[in-house]
Amino acid sequence: MSFDYDLFVIGGGSGGVRAARVAAAEGVKVALAEEDRYGGTCVIRGCVPKKLMVFASEYSGMVEDAAAYGWDIKPGPFSWDNFKGKLHAELDRLEGVYRKLLANSGVETFDQRAKLVDAHTVELADGTQKSAKHILLAMGGRPVMPDMPGVELGITSNDIFHLEKLPEDMLIIGGGYIACEFAGIMHGLGVKTTQYYRGAQILRGFDDEARGLICEEMCQRGIDVHLGTNILSMEKDGDKIRVKATNGTERLFDQVMFATGRAPNTEGMGLEEIGVQIGRKGEVVVDEYSQTAVPSVYAVGDVTDRVNLTPVAIREGMAFVETVFKGNPTPVDHELIPTAIFTQPEMGTVGLSEEEAAEQEPIEVYATSFKPMQQSFAGRAERVLMKLIVSKATRKVLGCHIVAPGAGEMIQLAGIAVKMGATKEDFDRTVAVHPTMSEEIVTMKTPVRSA
Known part of the structure; x- marks a missing residue:
């Protein structure tokens, strides 16, 4: 049986776009449908605009801090209009980059909603039907609101x-x-x-x-x-x-x-009608290779509600291409994923929490909380936290948790060590970088408690 495409991707977010591009680079004939803006939640409605807003919001305390360091800087009002204009211009630029990447990769795109008709057929909003040997669901998720008056x-x-x-x-x-x-x-x-x-x-x-x-x-x-x-x-x-x-x-x-909360975008997609299993939260149920109950249909990213992070969706998309088009079955590794939360103060975390680890095995906890030099000098009372969870039996670092300015940057590097299976003694052997906040990660010698 001949098909219009080897692969049809539904969803133009990070996972779907990466899978489409990588597959097309292998000579696969690929099409992609997106009903909204290219870039998905992360680029258009999530990580990118949010992080730019985080940057904007952090300037509010800098004038006061600068004065403590000898600078005579006068505070001024924040202009939402000025910032919003630049923000949306940047999002437009990034969407253009996504579109260009797909076009340059030879991926045919359809700017409209698509749903499944059968295991090898999708129907576009204009009624056109396209057939594909493989279909990849990458529709992402959406915020949900409670059922209440007003x-x-x-x-x-x-x-x-x-x-x-x-x-x-x-x-x-x-x-x-x-x-x-x-x-x-x-x-x-x-x-x-x-x-x-x-x-x-x-x-x-x-x-x-x-x-x-x-x-x-x-x-x-x-x-x-x-x-x-x-x-x-x-x-x-x-x-x-x-x-x-x-x-x-x-x-x-x-x-x-x-x-x-958020919910996967699976409603009205015709999934259950063709045999794709949907979980109780509305997620597409997949195996370790991102394959659904319908062999020709796969799913990656937030629509599967596994680990809802952009880099994870990208990895799932690449593993899908390895499995389906390169003949190299590649399960997705969802263990020990470093994560940043851009709260103020920021948090970086990888591995098990103290509570999770204690339920699993005997542990030692190494932790320190202190006022960092830069903020303390400026008269701020803010505190930071550096914390390691260590297995008593293997001495492996099971978890690392940082609450501090720049915690996301720190946890990316600490995540490498934890993923490699570093022990507490490996951390101890590492010479500290002084004076930094992160040096505390390698200078904590005595556990504060055991469990």
Whole structure:
């Protein structure tokens, strides 16, 4: 049987684009359909614009710090209009790069929605049907909002980059990394920021000591964090939004942002109808080679809800090409993935948390918390954390957790050592780089506790 294409990719985000490009480089005839903007969540609605907003928000404290170092710099107002213009120009540029990469690779693109008709056929929004020997699902995910009265008055992380003006007073609902990152961003940009989270502590799933320090520092910086608090309803009150909370309070906000979870984009795709298995969260169920229950259909990235990180989606896309088109079956390695959370303070983590490791085997914990030189000299009371989780039996470093400015940069390098199976003694043998914050990772000699 002949097909229109060897591979049809649905989704123009990082995972889908990488798979399409790499496959095309192997001489594979590839097409890709994207109903929105090329670049996906990361480039258009996530990592990139968010990180640029993080950079913008961090300048707010620099004038005061500079004065402590002898500089006579006068503070000025932040211009959302100026920043937003440059932000969207950069996103347009990056989308253009993605489009050019696909075109130069020989990938045929369709700027419209696609869904599956059968195991080898996709239907585009204009009714055109295309056949392919293999189909790759890479539709990503989207933010979801709770079912409650007045929810339509709120926004999600997708909308925050398009605000006409910055609110004076904002409520962020949620306790995950997206909620916490945007709480820091909006506070840094001069917005009076409140955060409600229904749980006992923010950043569930991360190391308890690390997330506790982040919450404490967020509060000290002026973010009004309310734990054990959710909202019951929202209603319009003049130009503001009246929010009723489970703690019995009613408050007015200019803007309310929900960061209460994400869902895979699998609805209306015709997947279950052709035999693709969908999990309870709406995710595409795949095996270790990213193959679905339909042999010709594969899936990578957030639509599979495995590890929802851009570099992971890219690796899954490349492993898919190795498996299907290069005859080299390549399972995706989801173990020991270094991760950065761009909260303020920033967090970098790789491996097991103290709690996870203690459930698995006897461990030693090496940790230190201190005021870093640069901030301390400027009169700031901020603290950082360096922490290693070590196996008593093998002496391997099972986890590394850093809460500090630049933690994301540090954890990338520490992640190499942890992935290689470095022991605590390997860390000890490494000469410290002085004076730096990160030197503490190799100078902690005595465990603070065992479990």
